Amino acid sequence: MWDLVPRLLAGNRYLVLATADRQGRPWATPVFFAAGDEDHLFWVSAPDSRHSRNIAERPDVAITVFDSHAPIGGAEALYLEATAGPAGDPAAALTVLNARVPPGKELSGDDLAPSGPLLAYRADIRRHFILIRGGDARFDNVTDARLRVTRPQE
Template identity: 85%
Template sequence: MTGMWETVPRLLGDSRYLVLATADRQGRPWATPVFFAARDEDRLFWVSAPDSRHSRNLAERPDVAITVFDSHAPVGGAEALYLEATAGPADDPVAALAALNARLPAGKELTGDDLAPSGPMVAYSADVRRHFVLIRGGDSRFDNVTDARLHVTRPRQGAQPRYARRAAR
């Protein structure tokens, strides 16, 4: 099976929002949509208020799950990415703002004044450890009746990618 990795950069480039799943110290989950920009397939950026629930959760538990998908896709036509990552304040807020501003409409760009300590937001980044793509139930390429997720890795030069299927949740 070839070509599954290509879903990753395409959906990251086409999508404007991700769903960020965090948990607090006691393990209580929280999910929130955020506008994002991808530097590449392994680093994502967004800005949030440091006192928002997901930002407070990140301060306690940096492990996150991320889902990227087109919410306007017709039923049965969805594509999605499931990402496992570690997140926190961006090491390079200038790079985060540059990536985000490249996706924002004219007049809506962010500046350093929007970021703490003088501004209300913090630039965050997620370092992606594992990438999964949605395999819809009944996909003729796979023996699956229900939706599943497929672990994909970036193909190495001249190598065929390996896949491991898991049930979607």
């Protein structure tokens, strides 16, 4: 079922990023993203935004990728456990992000700190899970469940 991972990453533009502050207070926010591959996601955010401050304090994050326009009962979702922080190579992050933005909306190095208001962030994914809808004939589940998936061995 790994094939859902690249398909959902390629087919959706926004993720929900869940962070927590030092005291453990949770925060979730939608973020435009681009996948470098199935194990690395990139986005830009203001370093003083709540989720960015939380990442600075606690780099462990949870991420959900899904199509919010899917009909009831037809949803697919990807759940990710990751570690996030500023991208080690901001220029490479911008290249990945700019491949997904509409013409004329591309980001440049001038948009990034220290001269600009944004930082490029990277999430390194540790675990991938997919949504198994309740009543799926392949599984013995009445309610929705998550299934951990791993990349097939080459």
